[in-house]
Amino acid sequence: MSFDALENAVVRLLRERPFYGHFILNLRRELRALHGKAAGVTLRDGIPILAVDPACFDLLPTGEQKALLEHVVTHLLHLHMLRRKERNLHDWDIACDLAINPALDGLPEDALQPGDYGLEDGLSAEEYYSLLVPPFDTGNLDGSGYGEAEQAERGAGGEGRGAASVATLDEHAIWSDADSTPAALAEEAIRTVARESLRGSDGETPAEIRDIVGSLLSPSPIPWRQILRQFVATAGRTGRTTTWMREHRRFSHDTPGIRKRRRLNLLVGIDVSDSTNIVELREAFARELLQITRGRESRITVLYANSRIQHIDCFSGSSPGIQRYDGGGFTDLRPVFDHARTMRPPPAAVIYLTDGIGPTPEKMEFPTLWVLTGDGEKPAPWGIEMRMEI
Numbered sequence: 001m002s003f004d005a006l007e008n009a010v011v012r013l014l015r016e017r018p019f020y021g022h023f024i025l026n027l028r029r030e031l032r033a034l035h036g037k038a039a040g041v042t043l044r045d046g047i048p049i050l051a052v053d054p055a056c057f058d059l060l061p062t063g064e065q066k067a068l069l070e071h072v073v074t075h076l077l078h079l080h081m082l083r084r085k086e087r088n089l090h091d092w093d094i095a096c097d098l099a100i101n102p103a104l105d106g107l108p109e110d111a112l113q114p115g116d117y118g119l120e121d122g123l124s125a126e127e128y129y130s131l132l133v134p135p136f137d138t139g140n141l142d143g144s145g146y147g148e149a150e151q152a153e154r155g156a157g158g159e160g161r162g163a164a165s166v167a168t169l170d171e172h173a174i175w176s177d178a179d180s181t182p183a184a185l186a187e188e189a190i191r192t193v194a195r196e197s198l199r200g201s202d203g204e205t206p207a208e209i210r211d212i213v214g215s216l217l218s219p220s221p222i223p224w225r226q227i228l229r230q231f232v233a234t235a236g237r238t239g240r241t242t243t244w245m246r247e248h249r250r251f252s253h254d255t256p257g258i259r260k261r262r263r264l265n266l267l268v269g270i271d272v273s274d275s276t277n278i279v280e281l282r283e284a285f286a287r288e289l290l291q292i293t294r295g296r297e298s299r300i301t302v303l304y305a306n307s308r309i310q311h312i313d314c315f316s317g318s319s320p321g322i323q324r325y326d327g328g329g330f331t332d333l334r335p336v337f338d339h340a341r342t343m344r345p346p347p348a349a350v351i352y353l354t355d356g357i358g359p360t361p362e363k364m365e366f367p368t369l370w371v372l373t374g375d376g377e378k379p380a381p382w383g384i385e386m387r388m389e390i
Helices: 004-016 018-025 062-077 089-103 125-132 149-154 173-180 183-200 207-217 224-235 279-293 334-342
Strands: 028-031 039-044 047-052 237-248 252-271 297-305 309-316 349-354 368-372 384-387
Touching: 004 018, 004 062, 018 062, 018 183, 039 062, 039 173, 039 183, 047 173, 047 183, 062 089, 062 183, 062 207, 089 125, 183 207, 183 224, 183 384, 224 252, 224 279, 224 349, 224 368, 224 384, 252 279, 252 334, 279 297, 279 349, 297 334, 309 334, 334 349
Parallel strands: 028 047, 252 297, 252 349, 349 368, 368 384
Antiparallel strands: 039 047, 237 252, 297 309
16 A cells, blocks of 8 residues: 555646645645545544545546545535534535535546535535435424434435435545544644645635635634643543542442543743743743643653753643743754654654744654744644744
8 A cells, every 4th residue: 555646646736736735745644444435534633634545546537536635625624524513424424525516626427416406506514414404393293204214324415316326525434533623723723734735836726715715814813822722632642540439330339430531741842042032922831831731640841942952841730830941042943853752652742832943854743733933934834833922
């Protein structure tokens, strides 16, 4: 299994549809079996991911490969995996495809279209869902209503073409991975990728996604403290411990119950160059991080670095505070990430306070939050960008 066919498809996109091509390049890519589907997208712990099944992707004609990649990018731009809420899984999947397929060229003939259900083009996924799923008939308790076993199995959306032929173009089952990512953090992650894609394509946005990209890049600002808290929340690892304070589900009070606990293991990099030597900024960042971790089982490793690591601090959620360390000089952002790779256990995430000026690794396996100064620049295409305004 390899990414060869995907890489060739991305090259074609970069040449013909550069925004989509750059967007795909900014996603984390995974090879995995997808139950007969060629590709799918999701977010996991705040990271946008493209999953590809090479065995299926290789079988598609080149035109359909390109159209499929445009299709999954559009799902991410609309954050469809985050908007399902309590809706029926099957019908929400169909509604999302109906919302984006009419605007895309080159899709397979069996791609779902609103006309298959007698519906007009141009509606949102929520609107299509409300038209696909009939309201429950509360006025007739003897009627079959929406609760028939056969219909519940396939969802109301199976009525349009016949249940056997209804299928989404990409794999939507992996959308459940996005449940662990708060909506605001997911939006910030996709906004970061869209911004990088716009830069890479010289500001050109395809007409069919121009409105959604425009609204994504000019939102009402999300407070930096909210983004930081949500990023840290996704980094906590879940463990289990026994407790007599909780009844065991199977053995009552004869056996201690199980309580989930969140273990937080973070690496924090602080750029000590002159451009980030702003007392108010560093102190506000330190206070917020301590407030987030206080009362949790946590271990925070803080690296003060410029061109190399100058000082290392370690503290837990109960520690009194982060020490201040001043430096200066040339900045190289790579030593902090080199240190992250040596840590045992490895950090769940990296948070880096910096102006973004300095070389970085080409790629990074750890979820990363770039906490930038007001006039800072995101130094790498990977990671989530957050700007501190004090």
